[in-house]
Amino acid sequence: MRDFYTITELTKEFGISTRTIRFYEDEGLIKPVRRGRTRLFRPVDRGLLKLILRGKRLGFSIAEIREIIEMYKAPPGEAGQMRLLIQKVNERREELYQKRRDIEETLNELDNAEEACLARMAELGVGK
């Protein structure tokens, strides 16, 4: 695995702009190291970027994504905090279950829409 990635390498890999990446840094989601002023992204930063974009695709806000990231790097802590963390994990899980149900329902509706389409095309006497 490579030691460092440049910002442009990451923009190309993930199809986002430098502005976006710097914005995520401003938001404290990633903390690339510096050589002079230039940012150097470690594998861990790249991993976080992946996580952020996954979160975005799922419709999570920056604030929510920040919370998720905090969750992952939380342990070592005290027992009460751990319990709280586990509670948060469970809340996220419920959200994701909900989203998964939403997806299944939407997929079903898409199936129906497509069927209606195909039926209509058959009516119109279209071969294939």
Next chain:
Amino acid sequence: MRDFYTITELTKEFGISTRTIRFYEDEGLIKPVRRGRTRLFRPVDRGLLKLILRGKRLGFSIAEIREIIEMYKAPPGEAGQMRLLIQKVNERREELYQKRRDIEETLNELDNAEEACLARMAELGVGK
């Protein structure tokens, strides 16, 4: 099934504001009928509202949700349009598959986070 719902009934059922519902009407996503100036929401409007909120939870924009709605009520049309529609359906499906994968991955990470938590709690010598 009831004939009509009032706007406040729907805000309560779905936990959204009247402003939001009117906003969706302005955006042309729902078209409640009127008695005087007062909006009366039919079951179909309520169904659309459900669909809209599901779309929102999945991170779709209003524009995308509008497209999805258009898709559902598209047929009767001409064959070329039908093909285009089917193509769109397939694109949506791919998006949803991607989201589903994203969810599975995130769920896995949550499992890991929870395990780490539990392990840490065991270390701390916490019973149950």
Next chain:
DNA sequence: GCTACAATTGACTTTTACGTAAATAAAATA
């Protein structure tokens, strides 16, 4: 017909998530 209250409309504000542009510096290349 008056009062109280719910609903509507329109204008303005806010928040989020970046885009865009200008100025500057550092690095790579000719």
Next chain:
DNA sequence: TATTTTATTTACGTAAAAGTCAATTGTAGC
């Protein structure tokens, strides 16, 4: 060394999706 190229910082701009507020307008009950 001159010239691109690449990156950074700072600052302002913007589109989407509502929230908020004020001024009206209906309307249900008495």
